[in-house]
Amino acid sequence: MEAQLLAWYARAGRDLPWRHTNDPYAILVSEVMLQQTQVDRVVPRYLAWLERWPTADALAAASPADVIRAWQGLGYNRRALALHRAAQWIAAEGWPRDLTLLPGVGPYTAAAIRNFALGENVLPHDVNVDRVERRTGHSFTGAAAQALMDLGATVCLARIPRCDACPLQATCPSRGTHDEPTRKQSRFEGSFRQRRATTLRLVAASPMPADGLDREAVDALARDGLVVVLGDGTVVLPSG
Numbered sequence: 001m002e003a004q005l006l007a008w009y010a011r012a013g014r015d016l017p018w019r020h021t022n023d024p025y026a027i028l029v030s031e032v033m034l035q036q037t038q039v040d041r042v043v044p045r046y047l048a049w050l051e052r053w054p055t056a057d058a059l060a061a062a063s064p065a066d067v068i069r070a071w072q073g074l075g076y077n078r079r080a081l082a083l084h085r086a087a088q089w090i091a092a093e094g095w096p097r098d099l100t101l102l103p104g105v106g107p108y109t110a111a112a113i114r115n116f117a118l119g120e121n122v123l124p125h126d127v128n129v130d131r132v133e134r135r136t137g138h139s140f141t142g143a144a145a146q147a148l149m150d151l152g153a154t155v156c157l158a159r160i161p162r163c164d165a166c167p168l169q170a171t172c173p174s175r176g177t178h179d180e181p182t183r184k185q186s187r188f189e190g191s192f193r194q195r196r197a198t199t200l201r202l203v204a205a206s207p208m209p210a211d212g213l214d215r216e217a218v219d220a221l222a223r224d225g226l227v228v229v230l231g232d233g234t235v236v237l238p239s240g
Helices: 002-012 024-034 039-052 056-060 064-071 078-093 107-116 127-136 142-154 192-205 215-223
Strands: 234-236
Touching: 002 142, 024 039, 024 078, 024 107, 039 064, 056 078, 064 078, 064 192, 107 142, 127 142, 192 215
Parallel strands: none
Antiparallel strands: none
C-alpha cells in the first residue's frame, strides 16, 4: 500500500517551497506558519520571511515588533513570538536534542523537523495523516509523510472523500465512507479574535493611546506579550 501511495505522490504531489530544503530552520518556519493556516496563504509569506530572515541567527536578532509586523495577516500572532523565541534559543544554544524544548514546538512539529530536515524515519501525525491511516487501517513509515499529507488534503477528505481518485481505493476498507461533521471553528467575523487582530494591526501601524482602542482586546494582547501599555497609556509593540 505504501508503494502505491509513493508512486501516486511522485506524479501528483504538490510542489511546495519547503519541500525543496532540508534546512531545519526553514522547516520550523513552514511548520509554525502552517498551524491553522491554509497552504496557499502560507507560501508567499514563507518565501518573504526567509528572504528577510534566512537563518535562526538572523531572526533571533530581530525585534519582537518587527516579527509581529511581518506576521500580520497569518493569524494566531502568538505563533510569531514563539518562533522568535525558538530562534533565540537556537542562536544561543544550538538545536536541542529534544526539539519540544523549543518554544512553540510540540510533538508534531518536532517529528516534522526530524523527518523533513534530519531524515529520521518518524511519521508526523496531523489530521490528514491520521485520517488516512484510520481509513486504510495501515501504518505507514516516515517516508510516506508528505504523500499522506497530500492525499489527506486533496483526495481523502473528511466530509466528501474523492475515493475514485485515490491510489489506495482497491484495498481501502473505508471506500465510500465519510466522516461525520465536526464542530466548526467559530466565525471570525464579529468575534473577539477579530477585535484582537484589528487592535494589533492598528498598534503595529503606529503607537496608539489606550483610550482610543478596544480595551478588552488590548488587555488580552498585553497578557500574550503582543503589545505593551506604557505608563502614559500609549500602546506599543514590544521592543525587546
